[in-house]
Amino acid sequence: MMTTFTLRPRAGALAVACAASLLAACTVGPDYRGAPAVAPEAASAGSFVRTPAKGIVATAPAPNQWWLALNDPQLNTLIAAAFAHNPDLRAAQARLRESRAQLQQQRAAEMPKLSADAAAVRMREPDLSALSSADSSAGSSGRGPLSLYTAGFDASWEIDLFGGTRRAIEAADAQSQAVNADLADAQVSMAAEVAQTYIDLRDQQQRLLIAQRTAELQQQSLTLTEQRRAGGTAADVDVERLTTQVENTRSTLTPLAAQVEISLDQLAVLTGKAPGALDAELAQPRALPALPATVPVGDPAKMLAQRPDIRAAERRLASSNAQIGEHIADFFPKVTLYGDLSYSAADPGHLFRKSNATWLGAPYLSWNLFDFGRTLGAVHGAEASRDEAIANYEKTVLGALKDANDGLSRFGYQREHLATLEKVQKSALRSADLTRQRYRAGTVSLVDLLDTQRAEFSAQQDVVAGQAELLKDYVSLQKSLGLGWQPPQT
Numbered sequence: 001m002m003t004t005f006t007l008r009p010r011a012g013a014l015a016v017a018c019a020a021s022l023l024a025a026c027t028v029g030p031d032y033r034g035a036p037a038v039a040p041e042a043a044s045a046g047s048f049v050r051t052p053a054k055g056i057v058a059t060a061p062a063p064n065q066w067w068l069a070l071n072d073p074q075l076n077t078l079i080a081a082a083f084a085h086n087p088d089l090r091a092a093q094a095r096l097r098e099s100r101a102q103l104q105q106q107r108a109a110e111m112p113k114l115s116a117d118a119a120a121v122r123m124r125e126p127d128l129s130a131l132s133s134a135d136s137s138a139g140s141s142g143r144g145p146l147s148l149y150t151a152g153f154d155a156s157w158e159i160d161l162f163g164g165t166r167r168a169i170e171a172a173d174a175q176s177q178a179v180n181a182d183l184a185d186a187q188v189s190m191a192a193e194v195a196q197t198y199i200d201l202r203d204q205q206q207r208l209l210i211a212q213r214t215a216e217l218q219q220q221s222l223t224l225t226e227q228r229r230a231g232g233t234a235a236d237v238d239v240e241r242l243t244t245q246v247e248n249t250r251s252t253l254t255p256l257a258a259q260v261e262i263s264l265d266q267l268a269v270l271t272g273k274a275p276g277a278l279d280a281e282l283a284q285p286r287a288l289p290a291l292p293a294t295v296p297v298g299d300p301a302k303m304l305a306q307r308p309d310i311r312a313a314e315r316r317l318a319s320s321n322a323q324i325g326e327h328i329a330d331f332f333p334k335v336t337l338y339g340d341l342s343y344s345a346a347d348p349g350h351l352f353r354k355s356n357a358t359w360l361g362a363p364y365l366s367w368n369l370f371d372f373g374r375t376l377g378a379v380h381g382a383e384a385s386r387d388e389a390i391a392n393y394e395k396t397v398l399g400a401l402k403d404a405n406d407g408l409s410r411f412g413y414q415r416e417h418l419a420t421l422e423k424v425q426k427s428a429l430r431s432a433d434l435t436r437q438r439y440r441a442g443t444v445s446l447v448d449l450l451d452t453q454r455a456e457f458s459a460q461q462d463v464v465a466g467q468a469e470l471l472k473d474y475v476s477l478q479k480s481l482g483l484g485w486q487p488p489q490t
Contacts, residue, residue, distance in 0.1 A: 027163025028332070029325015032170075035314045036390060038397040043300050050405040051297070052412025060298035064486055066478045067195055070289035070471075074282065075198050078271055082194045083486065085272025089190055092183040099176040106172040110165050112157035120348070121148040149351050152342030159337065164329025171322035178315035184308035184485030191484035194270050195475045198289075201263035203468035205285035207461055208256040214457045215249045217436075221449060222246055224440065238446045245450055249457065288467050291474060295411070297481060303404055304397060307482030313396040317389040324386060327378040333367035403480035411473040418466040421459070428452070428459035 042049070047058060067075055083089060124145045160166055222242040228234035264282055265275035297303075304310055340360040345351045368375070435452040438444040478484060 026161065027166055027325060028328045029163070029167055030321060032318050032321045035317055035393050038394045039401060042401055043304055043397070045300055047299060048297065048405050048408055050409040050412070052408060052415070055294055055412070055415060056408065057294050057296050058299065059296040060302050061296040061478075061481065061483055064484060066483045067191060069292045070195075072198075072289040074286070075195060075289060078198060078267060079191050079194050081271040082190050083187060086190055086270060087272060089183070089186055092186045096176075096179050096183050099172075099179040103169070103172040103176045106165075106169045110160060110169065112155055115154045116152065117154075118151040119149070121150075122146070123148075147346050148344060149346070149348045150342060150344045151351060152340065155337075155339040157337045159335045161335060162329040162332045164326055167322045167325035167329065171319045171326060174315045174319035174322060178312045178319065181308045181312035181315060185312060187486055188308060188479055188482060188484040190270070192475050192479040194267065196472050197263055197266050197270065199468050199471045199475070201260065201267065201282065202286055202288045203464060204256055204259045204263060206288065206464045208253065208260065209285055210457070210460045210464065211249060211252045211256060214453070214460070215246060215253070218242065218246045218249055218453060221436070221439070221453070225446065233442070234446075241446060241450060245453065288464070288471060291467075291471055295474065295477065297404075297408065297477070300401060300404070303481050304400060307400050308485050309482070310393075310396050310400055313389070313393040317386070317393050320382065320386040320389040324379060324382040327375065327382050330368065330375045330378070333365055336364045336366075338362050338364055400480070400482070404477075407473065407477035407480040411470070411477050414466070414470045414473045418463070418470050421463045421466045425459040425463045428455045432456035 037043075067079055122145055158165070222239070225234050225238050225242050229236065229239055260283075264279055267282065268275050268277045271278070338361070340358075342358050343351050343353075343356050344358070345353070345356045350356060432452045432455070435444055435449050439446070439449045
């Protein structure tokens with residue numbers, strides 16, 4: 001049920017002016033006091049729980065372009081292209097523009113509305129007396145034509161007595177900031193995805209080269225053994241064993257070549273290009289990027305402050321809190337000031353004379369006294385949304401702490417694992433060289449040669465894969481720290 005009260009122009013205007021002056025600063029609803037503290041001991045600690053003993057420094061990292069530390073110009077170019085052309089990032093940018101437009105609309109709602117209209121009317125009025133005469137068909141032309149010109153201006157302004165509009169602006173502003181943080185979070189994820197795909201590509205290319213070189217060495221051993229069989233110093237079984245090993249090694253080339261093409265296509269799509277567009281640029285094998293000697297990580301407090309997903313969750317909490325006040329304001333009356341100024345004349349040259357002016361000014365008060373719980377339900381719903389936003393914020397903070405500690409743990413252990421793999425590789429290479437020399441001299445058996453060749457090939461593959469895994473752990477660590485976003489554009 002809607003009950004409406006209309007006040008007299010003069011008395012109403014005075015009353016509204018007094019009410020506006022008294023209630024201009026009245027804004028209903030809870031004021032935002034900031035996000036709740038989550039895991040305060042962990043958040044304020046001087047270092048992360050899982051910080052490795054080596055390779056990590058407490059220096060605060062720069063929030064963007066961590067990939068420059070890898071010293072790989074092609075990787076830098078790919079990430080820049082992804083930021084400029086990736087469809088997901090362009091969609092996030094469009095969502096940011098949309099949220100800013102909605103904020104602009106909310107701010108405009110606080111201002112008066114002004115409209116104008118004009119019309120020119122020309123008409124002919126029939127001669128009614130001629131219609132009743134006997135000679136009406138003689139062609140009476142009636143009176144006219146008549147002309148009328150009008151112009152008018154209308155203005156209205158809803159006075160935000162209880163802050164409903166101000167709360168709506170506050171909510172839209174916080175939501176726009178959250179969408180801006182979403183864009184930054186998308187950039188963090190995009191930089192990490194491009195880097196990891198690029199590392200996969202270089203890893204696959206290096207392992208393909210190792211497999212090709214190993215197959216060539218094994219083919220040389222096979223050729224030597226065939227020569228020895230022809231001379232009567234080697235058996236057929238030796239040739240078959242070496243043939244099997246050569247074919248087994250060659251069988252690994254096909255899946256590796258397929259993985260290389262898949263990575264090339266993935267990088268092309270990430271940078272907004274069609275599959276195959278980067279083949280000429282990236283198909284040539286190159287070494288893996290060089291990992292920096294030390295990695296700056298800062299402390300948990302800095303990490304929580306710079307992660308875009310945390311900023312987005314906090315801003316959505318602020319927006320939900322403001323929406324409570326926006327709905328509470330619907331419990332109270334609304335006052336709108338109306339004004340109209342119009343002119344009318346038969347001659348356009350006399351239209352704007354003072355004597356042809358008509359004006360109207362009136363305050364209009366409306367109060368939804370009985371809505372059977374609709375407004376109360378909206379308030380309760382907003383409060384529930386606020387509580388959900390609090391829970392989501394807490395989950396995001398705890399997840400960020402876990403991500404960072406897990407990333408540090410994986411990075412530290414993978415570095416130790418790689419050091420072990422490199423020792424194994426050195427030993428396997430020395431053993432394989434010695435065994436090949438002794439096999440040519442006929443002092444060791446073919447079985448010994450096969451064993452050392454398999455160990456050599458496996459060790460080389462394991463080291464390259466371990467290096468790639470360590471680099472990807474480095475990338476994941478940067479992502480867990482919330483690094484890689486670009487400064488916001490106004």
